[in-house]
Amino acid sequence: MKLYGYFRSSAAYRVRIALNLKGLKPEMAFVHLRHGVQGQPEFTALNPEKLVPALAVDGQVLSQSLAIIEYLEETHPTPALLPADPLDRARVRALALAVACDIHPLDNLRVLKHLKNAMGHSQEEVDSWYRHWIAVGLSGLEARLAGDPRTGRFCHGDTPGLADALLVPQLYNARRMDCPLDGFPTLLRIDSACRDLPAFIAAAPENQPDAEA
Amino acid sequence: MKLYGYFRSSAAYRVRIALNLKGLKPEMAFVHLRHGVQGQPEFTALNPEKLVPALAVDGQVLSQSLAIIEYLEETHPTPALLPADPLDRARVRALALAVACDIHPLDNLRVLKHLKNAMGHSQEEVDSWYRHWIAVGLSGLEARLAGDPRTGRFCHGDTPGLADALLVPQLYNARRMDCPLDGFPTLLRIDSACRDLPAFIAAAPENQPDAEA
Numbered sequence: 204m205k206l207y208g209y210f211r212s213s214a215a216y217r218v219r220i221a222l223n224l225k226g227l228k229p230e231m232a233f234v235h236l237r238h239g240v241q242g243q244p245e246f247t248a249l250n251p252e253k254l255v256p257a258l259a260v261d262g263q264v265l266s267q268s269l270a271i272i273e274y275l276e277e278t279h280p281t282p283a284l285l286p287a288d289p290l291d292r293a294r295v296r297a298l299a300l301a302v303a304c305d306i307h308p309l310d311n312l313r314v315l316k317h318l319k320n321a322m323g324h325s326q327e328e329v330d331s332w333y334r335h336w337i338a339v340g341l342s343g344l345e346a347r348l349a350g351d352p353r354t355g356r357f358c359h360g361d362t363p364g365l366a367d368a369l370l371v372p373q374l375y376n377a378r379r380m381d382c383p384l385d386g387f388p389t390l391l392r393i394d395s396a397c398r399d400l401p402a403f404i405a406a407a408p409e410n411q412p413d414a415e416a
Numbered sequence: 417m418k419l420y421g422y423f424r425s426s427a428a429y430r431v432r433i434a435l436n437l438k439g440l441k442p443e444m445a446f447v448h449l450r451h452g453v454q455g456q457p458e459f460t461a462l463n464p465e466k467l468v469p470a471l472a473v474d475g476q477v478l479s480q481s482l483a484i485i486e487y488l489e490e491t492h493p494t495p496a497l498l499p500a501d502p503l504d505r506a507r508v509r510a511l512a513l514a515v516a517c518d519i520h521p522l523d524n525l526r527v528l529k530h531l532k533n534a535m536g537h538s539q540e541e542v543d544s545w546y547r548h549w550i551a552v553g554l555s556g557l558e559a560r561l562a563g564d565p566r567t568g569r570f571c572h573g574d575t576p577g578l579a580d581a582l583l584v585p586q587l588y589n590a591r592r593m594d595c596p597l598d599g600f601p602t603l604l605r606i607d608s609a610c611r612d613l614p615a616f617i618a619a620a621p622e623n624q625p626d627a628e629a
Binding site: 273296 | 464467476479480482486490512514516548556
């Protein structure tokens with residue numbers, strides 16, 4: 204297996220957490236998103252969507268962080284990142300998708316660049332956009348997690364799993380952009396519990412070989 | 417089961433297709449997104465994320481269209497919407513997520529409203545934003561589907577499945593906004609094959625009880 208990522212890509216960060224939780228150590232390749240390497244032919248031949256992460260495995264290249272993590276779950280089921288019961292699995296997947304579909308896509312690099320370069324927004328306006336969607340999305344997640352007895356030390360019970368692998372990178376991004384997080388005590392508590400674990404520490408952007416200051 | 421949806425919600429449309437492919441007929445409830453019903457207490461008590469679709473089942477409320485469809489797949493496995501092989505499942509999920517994460521979130525109603533009302537863009541600028549992300553996202557999907565021998569009459573082989581349930585609503589939206597689709601012959605061919613099927617016809621926005629002109 205070979206993982207194509209970028210230290211600060213939140214989607215690559217998710218996959219690194221999942222790999223670490225499962226004790227898997229693929230070869231790592233680095234795609235410098237700010238230098239535009241994702242749009243160069245050698246990478247688009249691998250992933251025409253021009254996005255990281257991508258996982259090369261068995262002669263194929265898998266894309267989309269959640270599809271990659273589901274693949275890892277199916278092929279390396281222990282330890283499980285999803286609970287066993289279908290209703291619980293739906294809960295965990297919904298928490299993960301609330302990050303992957305409702306928060307992150309609005310705040311990723313290509314969107315922020317488009318707002319600034321193509322639509323003429325100031326950095327202040329772009330930052331305000333960013334914080335708006337973080338606040339909206341995290342509010343929904345906080346309500347969902349705080350009000351549910353299935354929430355434990357982690358997003359679902361007392362074992363880290365898929366939803367935690369999505370939450371932690373999203374909060375990392377939120378902090379980088381100085382988003383106010385006081386209103387999300389449940390998210391902060393879970394994030395803190397996760398970031399004590401070796402799998403999450405080793406996956407953190409600042410601990411990657413391609414990390415920059 | 418009770419599905420909370422809105423005729424024109426692309427995410428609800430996906431779930432309707434999946435339900436129809438599996439021959440499931442839940443009770444239907446209608447949440448008028450343009451009238452803001454998703455933000456009223458009776459609905460936010462069900463789904464604090466204020467989004468449709470939501471599926472009430474066994475005393476719980478599931479959210480996020482992909483989590484709902486995975487739940488249906490696990491609890492009603494026949495006919496399958498995902499192939500059996502893990503690499504193929506990853507491919508189909510990645511196609512679905514390319515729509516769910518990389519196209520739709522940028523073009524949904526709340527985002528378009530925010531661009532117009534909070535950020536002061538004209539309708540023309542909002543439309544241009546919409547078409548930009550449709551073009552970027554569909555280009556990636558077209559490249560991925562056209563270049564892969566696993567693509568058949570449908571996104572994966574000759575049986576409709578998860579990726580088709582995501583593609584068709586996205587193309588419906590693209591057509592509503594007059595996005596140019598000439599550059600996506602593979603997507604159009606698959607979309608046409610899908611829209612010949614009763615499951616897709618019955619799921620179409622114009623065929624819902626809450627449809628408006």
